[in-house]
Amino acid sequence: MFYGEYHHTIDIKGRLIIPSKFRAPLKDQFIDRFFITQGLDKCLWVFTENAWNGLVQKAKSYPLTKAEPRKFLRILYSGAFEIACDKQGRINIPDKLVKYAGITRDVAIIGVSDRFEIWDMAAWDEFRRAAEEQYEEIAEGLGGYSDLSL
Numbered sequence: 001m002f003y004g005e006y007h008h009t010i011d012i013k014g015r016l017i018i019p020s021k022f023r024a025p026l027k028d029q030f031i032d033r034f035f036i037t038q039g040l041d042k043c044l045w046v047f048t049e050n051a052w053n054g055l056v057q058k059a060k061s062y063p064l065t066k067a068e069p070r071k072f073l074r075i076l077y078s079g080a081f082e083i084a085c086d087k088q089g090r091i092n093i094p095d096k097l098v099k100y101a102g103i104t105r106d107v108a109i110i111g112v113s114d115r116f117e118i119w120d121m122a123a124w125d126e127f128r129r130a131a132e133e134q135y136e137e138i139a140e141g142l143g144g145y146s147d148l149s150l
Contacts, residue, residue: 001111001113001114002022002111002113002114002115002116003113004019004021004110005108005110005111006019006021006109006110007106007108007109007121008106008107008109009105009106009107010093010098010103010105013092014092014093014094014095014098016090016091016107016118017088017089018085018089018090018091018109019109020089022109022111023085032084033048033049033082033083033084033085034047034049034052034082034084034085035047035048035049035052035080035081035082035083036080036083036091036093036094036097036118037079037080037097038075038076038100039117041127042100042102043117043118043119044093044101044119045117046091046116046117047114047115048114051114051115054114059076079096079100081094081097093118101118101120101123102120103118104120104122106120106121107119107120107121108121108124110124
């Protein structure tokens with residue numbers, strides 16, 4: 001559902017416009033509510049309600065008797081907020097999440113299948129450069145997933 005890379009700025013009130021490419025299909029489905037939380041690699045994850053519910057269902061299968069899943073779920077859920085788009089297509093990112101992601105002003109919004117991610121622009125540039133250098137190695141390490149032929 002979400003793909004591509006878009007560059008925007010966050011305003012002083014923590015508002016960020018969602019790319020129109022993301023908003024158009026969601027508007028057709030009457031989706032204007034999202035869940036935003038701390039992602040990995042110091043970015044923010046933004047899910048539609050359906051994608052969030054899928055993540056919640058999957059998380060229920062994690063063994064709560066193990067420390068690592070408990071830690072992950074505590075951070076994931078305690079950093080989560082329900083947000084909605086305003087009439088201009090903006091979301092308001094809570095201060096806690098702006099600080100977590102180190103967002104200053106310029107951001108990259110990237111589509112990642114069932115979610116999109118919000119990155120501080122400098123952090124995204126650094127992450128992308130490093131990941132692109134290993135892109136082929138990463139693809140080979142995915143095993144059967146590296147064959148993307150149709």
